[in-house]
Amino acid sequence: MHPPEAGGKPGGVREEVARHGQRERRRGQLHRHPRALRRPVVGEHPPHERFGNPEDLEEYLRKLDDPARAGWQKPDEVLRALEIPSAALIGEIGAGSGYFTLRLARAAAHVFASDADPRLLEVLRDRIAAAGARNVTPVLGLAEDPFLPSARCDLILSVNAYHHFPDAPSYLRRIRRALRPGGRIAVVDFHEKLEKARLLRDTEAAGLCVAAEHGFLPRQYFVVFS
Numbered sequence: 001m002h003p004p005e006a007g008g009k010p011g012g013v014r015e016e017v018a019r020h021g022q023r024e025r026r027r028g029q030l031h032r033h034p035r036a037l038r039r040p041v042v043g044e045h046p047p048h049e050r051f052g053n054p055e056d057l058e059e060y061l062r063k064l065d066d067p068a069r070a071g072w073q074k075p076d077e078v079l080r081a082l083e084i085p086s087a088a089l090i091g092e093i094g095a096g097s098g099y100f101t102l103r104l105a106r107a108a109a110h111v112f113a114s115d116a117d118p119r120l121l122e123v124l125r126d127r128i129a130a131a132g133a134r135n136v137t138p139v140l141g142l143a144e145d146p147f148l149p150s151a152r153c154d155l156i157l158s159v160n161a162y163h164h165f166p167d168a169p170s171y172l173r174r175i176r177r178a179l180r181p182g183g184r185i186a187v188v189d190f191h192e193k194l195e196k197a198r199l200l201r202d203t204e205a206a207g208l209c210v211a212a213e214h215g216f217l218p219r220q221y222f223v224v225f226s
Contacts, residue, residue: 057119064097072219073159075103081214081222082186084108084155091153091178093146094161095138098124104157105133112153114139114146144171148178156185160220163193172206184211185225196221 078100084090088108095101095113097120104111105128113136115121121138128136141147143166148156156175165171175185185208187199199221200210208225216222 057123061097061123064099069099072217073099074217075100077216078159078188078214078222079103079107081212081216082155082157082184082224088154089149089152089180091146091148091156091175093141093148093156093158093175094164095124096120098127100157100159101136102127102131102133105131105136108135108155110135110137112137112139112148114141114148116141116143116146145174146178148175150177151180153178154180154183156183157188158186159188160190160193162187162189162199168199168202169205172202172208176206176208182226186222187225188217188220188222190220192219196223199223 084104084107086107086109090104090108090111092101092104092111092113093115095115096117098113101111101113101124104113113124115124115138118140121140124138128138139147143164156178162168172185179185185203187203189199200223203210203223203225210223211226212224214222214224
């Protein structure tokens with residue numbers, strides 16, 4: 001089960017989803033956008049240079065969905081640490097095949113799940129439908145912009161995606177504009193992919209401050225910014 005949508009009040013979730021859908025349509029069918037095909041890549045998918053000739057999708061999905069992943073990714077612990085209010089609107093960057101998306105949908109009022117790989121977004125749509133998760137909006141983003149709704153997100157979560165950002169400070173400033181006042185950005189990424197010191201420099205340059213840091217992930221850092 002997931003929490004009911006808070007669509008009965010002005011400015012509620014349903015109205016924001018409708019507005020966001022209208023903006024997506026005005027952008028002209030993102031799944032056909034030539035830049036989306038040339039510039040792959042934010043999230044749980046092959047590296048930038050391999051997007052034109054990616055590894056087998058089924059094999060990649062097996063890696064993403066490997067039951068052993070829970071042992072080091074600890075998704076339920078991550079969500080508990082974030083203390084997500086049931087009325088929250090969440091922006092997810094690098095949603096991939098939905099490893100975190102459906103968990104977020106059970107915790108929050110609505111999830112805008114952005115990824116720049118259209119193949120994975122199709123998988124995500126199928127999984128959303130199979131789960132009956134009516135409070136998830138898939139969004140096809142670009143490497144430069146996840147196209148999250150402006151000034152609406154209580155929390156933006158990026159898991160294993162940050163090291164893909166081509167211009168991280170610029171990207172951070174862009175996603176910061178998607179936050180409500182008092183909103184947070186949470187970043188989980190691999191130590192081996194990008195040093196935490198680089199993340200902290202980038203976030204400081206984007207005007208963000210560390211609000212919390214969690215050390216229970218064995219392979220990754222987990223930092224929350226405001």
